[in-house]
Amino acid sequence: MANYVDGFVIPIKKSKLAAYKKMATMGRDAWMKFGALDYYECVADDTQMPYGGIPLPKMAKLKAGEMVVFSFIVFKSKAHRNAVNKKVHAYFAEKYGTSGGEMPFDTKRFSMAGCKVLVKG
Numbered sequence: 001m002a003n004y005v006d007g008f009v010i011p012i013k014k015s016k017l018a019a020y021k022k023m024a025t026m027g028r029d030a031w032m033k034f035g036a037l038d039y040y041e042c043v044a045d046d047t048q049m050p051y052g053g054i055p056l057p058k059m060a061k062l063k064a065g066e067m068v069v070f071s072f073i074v075f076k077s078k079a080h081r082n083a084v085n086k087k088v089h090a091y092f093a094e095k096y097g098t099s100g101g102e103m104p105f106d107t108k109r110f111s112m113a114g115c116k117v118l119v120k121g
Contacts, residue, residue, distance in 0.1 A: 003037070003117040004078045006085075008071040010110040011060045017043070019104035020069065027088075034087040037074040044068040061109075069105075081114065 012020055024041040031039050044067060047055045060068050075081035 002120045004075045004081045005115045005117060006073045006075070006081060006112065007115055008069070008110060008112045009056070009060055010069040010071065010105050011062050011066050012069055012105040014065055014067055016104040017067070023104060024069075024071070030088045030091055031073055031084065034091070035075075035080065035084045037076065039073050040071060042070045044070060060111075078114065078116070 010020075021041070028039045028041070044056050047057050047068075049055050056068050056070070062068065073081075075084060
């Protein structure tokens with residue numbers, strides 16, 4: 001299998017999007033510096049589901065005034081992901097301490113997974 005991806009679905013208040021973008025930009029810089037192959041932070045825009053399925057906002061159980069951010073980071077392999085993440089987490093712990101500071105989203109409501117790539121373009 002080619003590559004490995006960490007994926008995230010993050011409900012976020014619209015009023016916190018600018019703060020999230022600032023944090024995500026720092027995250028992108030760190031992950032890319034330490035070897036990630038690619039890094040994306042995407043705001044859900046077209047969430048209508050003409051072919052069925054559960055729309056992302058419904059799946060994320062959005063509250064009034066919230067939106068969904070879909071994010072993913074691409075690595076060579078799971079081992080590469082683990083090595084890069086270890087460096088990134090050490091970098092942020094050194095820079096900001098172990099608390100990591102205040103997050104611009106509810107850390108109890110986001111979802112994430114490490115994923116083996118099944119098909120690649």
